[in-house]
Amino acid sequence: MLSKLLKYEIKATGRIFLPLFLALLIFAGITRFISAVGPEKWATPAILSMIIYIIIMVGMFVMTFLMMIQRFYKNLLSDEGYLMLTLPTKPWKHITSKLLVSMLWMGVSVIVAMISILIIAFNKGDISDIAKGFTRFYHLVLEQLGASAYLMTFEIIIAILLSLASGILIVYASIALGHLFSPHRTLASFGAFIVLSTLTKIFFILVSFNGFSNIYFNISSINDLVGLQSTMQMVIGYGIIFTGIQCAAYFTVTNFILSKRLNLD
């Protein structure tokens, strides 16, 4: 069932995002082309297409954010919820499918944005320079850290994905909590968001106080990259655990409300 939900979620959102990505790449190409033709004669069109390019870029990131809210609210908690929530699937699968697809589009947006920048700014030899830089960096890191470099990269990726997920799930949880306050749901959702972020900060401070002594002890022993590395790994480790707990809490709240406290208008 989860795979079917994912399929429909991608269909429903892809029809918005794919044209946006295409438009961004096309305007990056146009900007590049016009600027290449000749700077003086083509100044105005070049600026114009650059502005359109930037607007599309901003629009794309705003859209990933709006879409995340809209797909959750409109598809599950407004009229469309009559269809979605009477399908024979568990609510957690709805939440998971929406979360994963939101993360997917956010990730792809970043990649498409980078490609478009490359299109505009690309010069001959750049690619090999970039590649050279990467290889040098890779060797340097590997030399200093050894095999644990892979572990660290893996940890960083996990940490990024988890923070993205927690950013989305806090919004889902806020909307779900707002849903409990029948006449003023939107206002209540904003209130819930403020309360949830405050609670999270308090929790973070409490956790840091506990972890702080360990990290402090480690910082005092930093005198080379290896020492720095173990401290960094510790910080990232704490970050992963902390963000993971956050995600789990927001997910549990959202799932509880969708399965036990649902009240569709």
Added chain:
Amino acid sequence: MSVILECTELTKKFASKIAVSGVNLKVERGQIVGLLGPNGSGKSTIIKLANGLLTPTRGNILIGGRKPGIETKKIVSYLPEKTYLNDWMRVHQIIELFSDFYDNFKPEKAYDMLKRLNINANDRLKTMSKGTKEKVQLILVMSREAELYLLDEPIGGVDPAARDYILATILSNYNENATVIISTHLISDIEKILDSVIFINQGQVVLTSTVDDIRDEKGKSVDGLFREVFKC
């Protein structure tokens, strides 16, 4: 006969008012039941509670002995009073969605009914009138071989000619083990297909009876009795 829908002391309060109040009800399989009452009497609320779209304040509602959940959603086919279709899909895409999620959905039945009502499966839902959307929804709901059909105001928004076809569809599409519960206030239109009725007013059941009993014992039509009971 076994019971398909059972409510015990079912109560639903909203912020300011009680929509359903201590309802006790048993509906047996294999009949078409009219859930009848004036506007705002709690008909839709009971049906939404049966679908798990609302959480009861007190009491219980059971479908085939189970609380609303995955297992009940598999056997319940629900037509809400709202249009739940998103506007960007085409009719055939929504049919695919139903085939994907419901094992008991029969697409050939749906295409057959679409043809009868002159609805093009390639049309976008966005371009359709409200009445046509309602027809599409009813077709989707009746193309499932469910054990319990919960139809909330199925004929409210469609023209009288389509009404007859829809009622005939409801009659011909359910098997003898299935149960159909129709909520409406357009009683004279559906009276002829009902086996029994539940009258509901201000969140409480005021009468349950078979249609034959109403005719034999009271010498009235359901419509006549309804007008008498709910006289303003």
